[in-house]
Amino acid sequence: MRIRREVIKFALPLFFFSFWAVVSLKGFKPSLFDVLLVLVHPTKDIFGIGSLVSCMVVSLKEIGIGYSVAAFAGVILGILFYYKTFDDFFGSTINTLRHIPDVAWIPLLLVWAGIGIKSIVTVIFLESFFPYRDKYGVWSEEYATALNRIWRVFRC
Amino acid sequence: MRRLFKILLPVLIIIGWEAISVFLIRNEFILPRVESIVFVLMHPLQDILGCGSLVKSAIISIERVLIGFCIATLVAVPLGIGMGWSEKTHDFFYSAVELLRPVPPLAWVPLALAWFKIGLTSIVFIIFIGAFFPILLDTIHGVNGIRRTWVESAYTLGANERLILYKVVIPGAAPTIWTGLRVGFGIAWMCVVAAEMLPGITSGLGYLIMYSYNWGMVDTIIAGMLTIGLIGLAMDFVFRAVETKEFKWRGLV
Secondary structure (H helix, E strand, O other), X not given: OHHHHHHHHHHHHHHHHHHHHHHHHOOOOOOHHHHHHHHHOOOOOOOOOOOHXXXXXXXXXXXXXXXXXXXXXXXXXXXXXXXXXXXXXXXXXXXXXXXXXXXXXXXXXXXXHOOOHHHHHHHHHHHHHHHHHHHHHHHHHHHHHHHHHHHHHOXX | OHHHHHOHHXXXXXXXXXXXXXXXXXXXXXXXXXXXXXXXXXXXXXXXXXXXXXXXXXXXXXXXXHHHHHHHHHHHHHHHHHHHHOHHHHHHHHHXXXXXXXXXXXXXXXXXXXXXXXXXXXXXXXXXXXXXXXXXXXXXXXXXXXXXXXXHHHHHOOOOHHHHHHHHHHHHHHHHHHHHHHHHHHHXXXXXXXXXXXXXXXXXXXXXXXXXXXXXXXXXXXXXXXXXXXXXXXXXXXXXXXXXXXXXXXXXX
Protein backbone atom coordinates (compact mmCIF):
# COMPACT_ATOMS: atom_id res chain seq x y z
CA MET A 1 0.00 0.00 0.00
CA ARG A 2 2.80 2.37 1.00
CA ILE A 3 4.80 1.51 -2.14
CA ARG A 4 1.69 2.10 -4.28
CA ARG A 5 1.26 5.53 -2.69
CA GLU A 6 4.86 6.43 -3.45
CA VAL A 7 4.37 5.31 -7.06
CA ILE A 8 1.27 7.53 -7.39
CA LYS A 9 3.25 10.46 -5.95
CA PHE A 10 5.88 10.25 -8.69
CA ALA A 11 3.56 9.19 -11.52
CA LEU A 12 2.87 12.70 -12.84
CA PRO A 13 6.53 13.92 -12.93
CA LEU A 14 7.57 10.59 -14.47
CA PHE A 15 4.87 10.88 -17.12
CA PHE A 16 5.88 14.50 -17.79
CA PHE A 17 9.58 13.72 -18.21
CA SER A 18 8.86 10.63 -20.34
CA PHE A 19 6.61 12.70 -22.60
CA TRP A 20 9.29 15.40 -22.83
CA ALA A 21 11.91 12.77 -23.72
CA VAL A 22 9.71 11.36 -26.49
CA VAL A 23 8.93 14.76 -28.04
CA SER A 24 12.61 15.76 -27.68
CA LEU A 25 13.57 12.75 -29.78
CA LYS A 26 11.22 14.09 -32.44
CA GLY A 27 12.99 17.47 -32.43
CA PHE A 28 11.06 19.51 -29.82
CA LYS A 29 12.99 22.44 -28.37
CA PRO A 30 14.02 22.88 -25.59
CA SER A 31 15.14 19.28 -25.64
CA LEU A 32 15.21 17.39 -22.34
CA PHE A 33 18.64 16.01 -23.25
CA ASP A 34 20.10 19.51 -23.79
CA VAL A 35 18.76 20.54 -20.38
CA LEU A 36 20.25 17.44 -18.73
CA LEU A 37 23.57 18.10 -20.48
CA VAL A 38 23.74 21.56 -18.89
CA LEU A 39 22.78 20.14 -15.48
CA VAL A 40 25.42 17.38 -15.49
CA HIS A 41 28.17 19.85 -16.45
CA PRO A 42 27.48 22.61 -13.92
CA THR A 43 31.00 24.05 -14.14
CA LYS A 44 31.04 24.34 -17.93
CA ASP A 45 31.04 27.90 -19.29
CA ILE A 46 27.78 28.94 -21.04
CA PHE A 47 28.07 31.55 -23.82
CA GLY A 48 31.06 33.11 -22.06
CA ILE A 49 28.95 34.42 -19.15
CA GLY A 50 30.17 31.80 -16.68
CA SER A 51 29.02 28.38 -15.58
CA LEU A 52 25.83 27.41 -13.73
CA VAL A 53 27.85 27.19 -10.50
CA SER A 54 29.56 30.58 -10.91
CA CYS A 55 26.20 32.26 -11.76
CA MET A 56 24.67 30.59 -8.71
CA VAL A 57 27.50 31.85 -6.47
CA VAL A 58 26.98 35.42 -7.73
CA SER A 59 23.19 35.20 -7.13
CA LEU A 60 23.67 33.70 -3.66
CA LYS A 61 26.09 36.47 -2.75
CA GLU A 62 23.59 39.15 -3.81
CA ILE A 63 20.76 37.38 -1.98
CA GLY A 64 22.99 37.03 1.10
CA ILE A 65 23.63 40.78 1.31
CA GLY A 66 20.07 41.93 0.47
CA TYR A 67 18.40 39.33 2.64
CA SER A 68 20.63 39.92 5.70
CA VAL A 69 19.97 43.65 5.66
CA ALA A 70 16.21 43.08 5.11
CA ALA A 71 15.97 40.43 7.83
CA PHE A 72 17.76 42.67 10.33
CA ALA A 73 15.76 45.81 9.49
CA GLY A 74 12.48 43.89 9.10
CA VAL A 75 12.71 42.10 12.46
CA ILE A 76 13.77 45.25 14.34
CA LEU A 77 11.07 47.41 12.74
CA GLY A 78 8.47 44.65 13.11
CA ILE A 79 9.14 44.37 16.83
CA LEU A 80 9.15 48.16 17.21
CA PHE A 81 5.65 48.15 15.71
CA TYR A 82 4.55 46.75 19.05
CA TYR A 83 4.65 50.36 20.23
CA LYS A 84 1.50 52.17 19.11
CA THR A 85 3.35 55.46 18.59
CA PHE A 86 5.83 53.79 16.25
CA ASP A 87 3.00 52.08 14.38
CA ASP A 88 1.09 55.35 14.01
CA PHE A 89 4.17 57.18 12.74
CA PHE A 90 5.51 54.65 10.21
CA GLY A 91 2.42 52.50 9.54
CA SER A 92 0.71 54.48 6.77
CA THR A 93 3.94 55.11 4.83
CA ILE A 94 5.15 51.51 5.00
CA ASN A 95 1.69 50.19 4.16
CA THR A 96 1.54 52.34 1.02
CA LEU A 97 5.06 51.40 -0.09
CA ARG A 98 4.30 47.70 0.50
CA HIS A 99 1.80 47.74 -2.35
CA ILE A 100 4.31 48.90 -4.93
CA PRO A 101 5.69 45.71 -6.54
CA ASP A 102 9.46 45.36 -6.18
CA VAL A 103 9.96 45.23 -9.94
CA ALA A 104 8.29 48.65 -10.27
CA TRP A 105 11.24 50.07 -8.31
CA ILE A 106 13.72 48.88 -10.94
CA PRO A 107 13.60 51.94 -13.28
CA LEU A 108 13.95 54.33 -10.33
CA LEU A 109 16.77 52.28 -8.79
CA LEU A 110 18.58 52.24 -12.12
CA VAL A 111 18.43 56.06 -12.13
CA TRP A 112 19.48 56.43 -8.50
CA ALA A 113 21.93 53.56 -7.99
CA GLY A 114 22.92 52.75 -11.59
CA ILE A 115 23.28 49.29 -13.11
CA GLY A 116 25.11 47.02 -10.69
CA ILE A 117 25.09 45.28 -7.36
CA LYS A 118 23.55 48.24 -5.47
CA SER A 119 20.31 48.09 -7.51
CA ILE A 120 20.15 44.28 -7.34
CA VAL A 121 20.69 44.21 -3.58
CA THR A 122 18.07 46.95 -3.06
CA VAL A 123 15.46 44.98 -5.05
CA ILE A 124 16.25 41.87 -2.95
CA PHE A 125 16.00 44.00 0.19
CA LEU A 126 12.55 45.28 -0.84
CA GLU A 127 11.41 41.77 -1.76
CA SER A 128 12.46 40.36 1.64
CA PHE A 129 11.78 43.32 3.91
CA PHE A 130 7.98 43.55 3.80
CA PRO A 131 7.19 39.89 4.61
CA TYR A 132 9.51 40.17 7.65
CA ARG A 133 7.94 43.38 8.84
CA ASP A 134 4.45 42.01 8.30
CA LYS A 135 5.21 38.78 10.13
CA TYR A 136 6.77 40.44 13.16
CA GLY A 137 4.24 43.26 13.04
CA VAL A 138 1.43 40.70 13.30
CA TRP A 139 3.33 38.88 16.03
CA SER A 140 3.72 42.13 17.97
CA GLU A 141 0.01 42.91 17.57
CA GLU A 142 -0.98 39.43 18.80
CA TYR A 143 1.48 39.75 21.67
CA ALA A 144 0.06 43.16 22.58
CA THR A 145 -3.51 41.83 22.51
CA ALA A 146 -2.56 38.90 24.73
CA LEU A 147 -0.80 41.23 27.18
CA ASN A 148 -3.80 43.58 27.26
CA ARG A 149 -6.07 40.65 28.13
CA ILE A 150 -3.77 39.57 30.97
CA TRP A 151 -3.63 43.13 32.28
CA ARG A 152 -7.41 43.38 32.11
CA VAL A 153 -7.79 40.11 34.06
CA PHE A 154 -5.48 41.35 36.79
CA ARG A 155 -6.97 44.87 36.59
CA CYS A 156 -3.63 46.42 35.89
CA MET B 1 -4.23 64.40 17.29
CA ARG B 2 -3.50 60.75 16.55
CA ARG B 3 -4.67 61.20 12.94
CA LEU B 4 -2.32 64.14 12.51
CA PHE B 5 0.53 62.07 13.92
CA LYS B 6 -0.28 59.32 11.42
CA ILE B 7 0.20 61.64 8.43
CA LEU B 8 3.27 63.33 9.92
CA LEU B 9 5.81 61.04 8.23
CA PRO B 10 4.32 61.35 4.71
CA VAL B 11 4.25 65.16 5.16
CA LEU B 12 7.87 65.16 6.37
CA ILE B 13 8.90 62.98 3.41
CA ILE B 14 7.23 65.39 0.95
CA ILE B 15 8.87 68.44 2.56
CA GLY B 16 12.25 66.68 2.74
CA TRP B 17 11.92 65.50 -0.88
CA GLU B 18 11.13 69.02 -2.11
CA ALA B 19 13.97 70.55 -0.07
CA ILE B 20 16.55 68.02 -1.29
CA SER B 21 15.31 68.36 -4.88
CA VAL B 22 15.45 72.17 -4.89
CA PHE B 23 18.49 72.92 -2.73
CA LEU B 24 20.72 69.84 -2.94
CA ILE B 25 20.28 67.72 -6.08
CA ARG B 26 18.95 70.39 -8.47
CA ASN B 27 18.55 67.86 -11.24
CA GLU B 28 15.07 66.89 -12.46
CA PHE B 29 16.50 63.75 -14.08
CA ILE B 30 17.60 62.35 -10.71
CA LEU B 31 15.14 63.76 -8.20
CA PRO B 32 12.20 65.66 -9.70
CA ARG B 33 10.27 68.25 -7.69
CA VAL B 34 7.12 67.10 -5.93
CA GLU B 35 5.00 69.39 -8.10
CA SER B 36 6.23 67.66 -11.30
CA ILE B 37 5.04 64.30 -9.93
CA VAL B 38 1.75 65.80 -8.74
CA PHE B 39 1.27 67.37 -12.19
CA VAL B 40 1.49 63.93 -13.87
CA LEU B 41 -0.88 62.45 -11.28
CA MET B 42 -3.37 65.32 -11.68
CA HIS B 43 -3.56 64.82 -15.44
CA PRO B 44 -4.22 61.07 -15.64
CA LEU B 45 -5.88 61.32 -19.06
CA GLN B 46 -3.00 63.14 -20.71
CA ASP B 47 -0.98 61.12 -23.22
CA ILE B 48 2.58 60.38 -22.08
CA LEU B 49 5.24 60.15 -24.79
CA GLY B 50 2.71 58.67 -27.21
CA CYS B 51 2.27 55.46 -25.24
CA GLY B 52 -1.09 56.32 -23.70
CA SER B 53 -2.27 58.02 -20.55
CA LEU B 54 -1.91 56.79 -16.96
CA VAL B 55 -5.58 55.72 -16.92
CA LYS B 56 -5.36 53.89 -20.25
CA SER B 57 -2.18 52.08 -19.18
CA ALA B 58 -3.77 51.16 -15.84
CA ILE B 59 -6.87 49.74 -17.56
CA ILE B 60 -4.71 47.60 -19.88
CA SER B 61 -2.69 46.26 -16.91
CA ILE B 62 -5.84 45.53 -14.87
CA GLU B 63 -7.39 43.69 -17.85
CA ARG B 64 -4.29 41.49 -18.18
CA VAL B 65 -4.23 40.74 -14.46
CA LEU B 66 -7.91 39.84 -14.44
CA ILE B 67 -7.52 37.37 -17.32
CA GLY B 68 -4.50 35.61 -15.74
CA PHE B 69 -5.97 35.72 -12.25
CA CYS B 70 -9.37 34.31 -13.33
CA ILE B 71 -7.73 31.42 -15.21
CA ALA B 72 -5.48 30.71 -12.18
CA THR B 73 -8.54 30.76 -9.88
CA LEU B 74 -10.55 28.47 -12.16
CA VAL B 75 -7.72 25.93 -12.21
CA ALA B 76 -6.28 26.25 -8.70
CA VAL B 77 -9.47 26.26 -6.60
CA PRO B 78 -11.03 23.02 -7.95
CA LEU B 79 -7.59 21.35 -7.99
CA GLY B 80 -6.90 22.51 -4.43
CA ILE B 81 -10.28 21.23 -3.23
CA GLY B 82 -9.56 17.91 -4.93
CA MET B 83 -6.07 17.67 -3.42
CA GLY B 84 -7.29 18.61 0.02
CA TRP B 85 -10.29 16.28 -0.05
CA SER B 86 -8.95 13.18 -1.79
CA GLU B 87 -5.70 11.53 -0.74
CA LYS B 88 -5.20 9.95 -4.16
CA THR B 89 -5.55 13.27 -6.00
CA HIS B 90 -3.15 14.81 -3.50
CA ASP B 91 -0.55 12.10 -4.04
CA PHE B 92 -0.86 12.28 -7.80
CA PHE B 93 -0.25 16.04 -8.07
CA TYR B 94 1.91 16.57 -4.98
CA SER B 95 5.39 15.94 -6.51
CA ALA B 96 4.68 18.05 -9.58
CA VAL B 97 3.40 20.93 -7.44
CA GLU B 98 6.37 20.74 -5.07
CA LEU B 99 8.75 20.59 -8.04
CA LEU B 100 7.33 23.66 -9.79
CA ARG B 101 6.28 25.76 -6.80
CA PRO B 102 9.74 27.09 -5.81
CA VAL B 103 10.42 28.40 -9.33
CA PRO B 104 9.78 32.18 -9.18
CA PRO B 105 7.19 33.43 -11.73
CA LEU B 106 9.78 35.69 -13.35
CA ALA B 107 12.09 32.73 -14.00
CA TRP B 108 9.38 31.46 -16.38
CA VAL B 109 9.74 34.56 -18.57
CA PRO B 110 12.29 33.16 -21.10
CA LEU B 111 10.31 29.94 -21.44
CA ALA B 112 7.02 31.84 -21.79
CA LEU B 113 8.54 33.96 -24.55
CA ALA B 114 9.88 30.84 -26.31
CA TRP B 115 6.53 29.05 -26.12
CA PHE B 116 4.00 31.82 -26.61
CA LYS B 117 6.15 34.56 -28.23
CA ILE B 118 5.84 38.22 -27.18
CA GLY B 119 2.23 39.19 -26.52
CA LEU B 120 -0.79 38.78 -24.32
CA THR B 121 -0.49 34.99 -23.98
CA SER B 122 2.99 35.09 -22.45
CA ILE B 123 1.95 37.91 -20.05
CA VAL B 124 -1.16 35.97 -19.01
CA PHE B 125 0.94 32.82 -18.57
CA ILE B 126 3.37 34.59 -16.19
CA ILE B 127 0.44 36.06 -14.22
CA PHE B 128 -1.18 32.62 -14.12
CA ILE B 129 1.99 31.04 -12.70
CA GLY B 130 2.32 33.82 -10.13
CA ALA B 131 -1.26 33.56 -8.86
CA PHE B 132 -1.71 29.79 -9.21
CA PHE B 133 0.45 28.44 -6.38
CA PRO B 134 -0.68 30.72 -3.50
CA ILE B 135 -4.33 30.04 -4.42
CA LEU B 136 -3.71 26.31 -4.72
CA LEU B 137 -1.81 26.01 -1.43
CA ASP B 138 -4.32 28.06 0.54
CA THR B 139 -7.20 26.03 -0.91
CA ILE B 140 -5.51 22.76 0.11
CA HIS B 141 -4.76 24.24 3.53
CA GLY B 142 -8.38 25.43 3.89
CA VAL B 143 -9.86 22.04 3.02
CA ASN B 144 -7.36 20.21 5.26
CA GLY B 145 -8.21 22.58 8.09
CA ILE B 146 -11.90 21.59 8.15
CA ARG B 147 -12.70 20.15 11.57
CA ARG B 148 -13.27 16.43 11.59
CA THR B 149 -16.21 16.95 13.96
CA TRP B 150 -18.06 18.99 11.30
CA VAL B 151 -17.60 16.28 8.68
CA GLU B 152 -18.46 13.48 11.13
CA SER B 153 -21.56 15.33 12.34
CA ALA B 154 -22.74 15.69 8.74
CA TYR B 155 -22.14 11.97 8.14
CA THR B 156 -24.09 11.15 11.31
CA LEU B 157 -26.97 13.31 10.06
CA GLY B 158 -27.07 11.24 6.88
CA ALA B 159 -25.24 13.45 4.37
CA ASN B 160 -23.37 11.77 1.53
CA GLU B 161 -19.85 12.67 0.43
CA ARG B 162 -20.99 15.04 -2.32
CA LEU B 163 -23.31 16.93 0.01
CA ILE B 164 -20.57 17.21 2.63
CA LEU B 165 -18.21 18.63 0.01
CA TYR B 166 -20.71 21.29 -1.08
CA LYS B 167 -22.32 22.09 2.26
CA VAL B 168 -19.47 21.65 4.75
CA VAL B 169 -16.03 21.53 3.15
CA ILE B 170 -16.25 24.33 0.56
CA PRO B 171 -18.05 26.86 2.82
CA GLY B 172 -15.73 25.93 5.70
CA ALA B 173 -12.62 26.40 3.58
CA ALA B 174 -13.91 29.59 1.92
CA PRO B 175 -12.15 32.08 4.28
CA THR B 176 -8.74 30.44 3.69
CA ILE B 177 -9.41 30.19 -0.05
CA TRP B 178 -10.27 33.89 -0.04
CA THR B 179 -6.97 34.69 1.71
CA GLY B 180 -5.22 32.69 -1.03
CA LEU B 181 -7.06 34.71 -3.67
CA ARG B 182 -5.97 37.95 -2.01
CA VAL B 183 -2.32 36.88 -1.86
CA GLY B 184 -2.55 35.49 -5.40
CA PHE B 185 -3.94 38.76 -6.72
CA GLY B 186 -1.07 40.69 -5.10
CA ILE B 187 1.48 38.44 -6.81
CA ALA B 188 -0.44 38.64 -10.10
CA TRP B 189 -0.25 42.43 -9.92
CA MET B 190 3.51 42.21 -9.34
CA CYS B 191 3.86 39.83 -12.28
CA VAL B 192 1.98 42.03 -14.73
CA VAL B 193 4.27 44.98 -14.00
CA ALA B 194 7.32 42.75 -14.53
CA ALA B 195 5.88 41.15 -17.67
CA GLU B 196 5.09 44.55 -19.18
CA MET B 197 8.74 45.53 -18.83
CA LEU B 198 9.74 42.81 -21.29
CA PRO B 199 11.03 43.84 -24.70
CA GLY B 200 8.33 43.92 -27.34
CA ILE B 201 5.47 44.92 -25.02
CA THR B 202 4.12 48.36 -25.92
CA SER B 203 1.39 49.08 -23.40
CA GLY B 204 0.52 48.91 -19.69
CA LEU B 205 1.86 50.54 -16.54
CA GLY B 206 5.06 48.46 -16.48
CA TYR B 207 5.81 49.52 -20.05
CA LEU B 208 5.00 53.14 -19.21
CA ILE B 209 7.53 53.34 -16.37
CA MET B 210 10.22 51.48 -18.34
CA TYR B 211 9.62 53.72 -21.38
CA SER B 212 9.78 56.80 -19.14
CA TYR B 213 13.11 55.49 -17.79
CA ASN B 214 14.47 55.34 -21.33
CA TRP B 215 13.50 59.00 -21.80
CA GLY B 216 14.83 60.04 -18.38
CA MET B 217 11.40 61.13 -17.13
CA VAL B 218 11.77 60.31 -13.45
CA ASP B 219 8.61 62.24 -12.50
CA THR B 220 6.55 59.93 -14.74
CA ILE B 221 8.34 56.86 -13.31
CA ILE B 222 7.41 57.90 -9.77
CA ALA B 223 3.84 58.84 -10.77
CA GLY B 224 3.53 55.43 -12.45
CA MET B 225 4.91 53.69 -9.34
CA LEU B 226 2.44 55.53 -7.13
CA THR B 227 -0.43 54.58 -9.46
CA ILE B 228 0.67 50.93 -9.34
CA GLY B 229 0.88 51.09 -5.54
CA LEU B 230 -2.53 52.78 -5.21
CA ILE B 231 -4.24 50.22 -7.46
CA GLY B 232 -2.61 47.41 -5.43
CA LEU B 233 -3.77 49.08 -2.22
CA ALA B 234 -7.34 49.50 -3.55
CA MET B 235 -7.53 45.85 -4.67
CA ASP B 236 -6.21 44.69 -1.30
CA PHE B 237 -8.79 46.89 0.43
CA VAL B 238 -11.62 45.31 -1.58
CA PHE B 239 -10.40 41.79 -0.77
CA ARG B 240 -10.04 42.66 2.93
CA ALA B 241 -13.49 44.32 3.05
CA VAL B 242 -15.14 41.19 1.62
CA GLU B 243 -13.10 39.05 4.04
CA THR B 244 -14.24 41.10 7.02
CA LYS B 245 -17.88 41.18 5.89
CA GLU B 246 -18.39 37.64 4.66
CA PHE B 247 -16.03 35.61 6.82
CA LYS B 248 -16.47 37.26 10.19
CA TRP B 249 -17.52 33.90 11.61
CA ARG B 250 -13.94 32.57 11.25
CA GLY B 251 -12.86 34.24 14.46
CA LEU B 252 -15.86 32.87 16.34
CA VAL B 253 -15.24 29.13 15.83
